[in-house]
Amino acid sequence: MSRRAWIAFGLLQVLGACCYWMWAHVYSVLGPWMWVGSYVFLLPGNILAGWPVTKLLWTSSLSPLQLQIVQVLSGVSANACLWLAAAVLRRRRQRARAQTRANVG
Numbered sequence: 001m002s003r004r005a006w007i008a009f010g011l012l013q014v015l016g017a018c019c020y021w022m023w024a025h026v027y028s029v030l031g032p033w034m035w036v037g038s039y040v041f042l043l044p045g046n047i048l049a050g051w052p053v054t055k056l057l058w059t060s061s062l063s064p065l066q067l068q069i070v071q072v073l074s075g076v077s078a079n080a081c082l083w084l085a086a087a088v089l090r091r092r093r094q095r096a097r098a099q100t101r102a103n104v105g
């Protein structure tokens with residue numbers, strides 16, 4: 001994946017994590033929008049990793065803050081894996097198209 005794509009990924013994940021931890025502390029009209037931003041910017045990793053973390057660790061001795069940290073870190077990790085997989089598939093598709101064009105031409 002290109003450097004620009006990794007920078008975009010990092011910015012989206014940092015923005016999503018900031019919104020995730022700040023939305024409950026903002027008592028204005030921005031609070032609900034920050035929740036939506038955290039949900040959208042951390043998709044699909046927040047769903048893929050959030051459900052198992054909540055189900056497996058909810059009855060553990062972890063505090064709610066520790067559960068949030070684990071959930072965000074696992075969600076960002078899941079997103080990184082998905083972005084990397086998408087980059088690999090895109091590169092393979094581009095190579096296959098280039099090879100097809102070379103064989104036709």
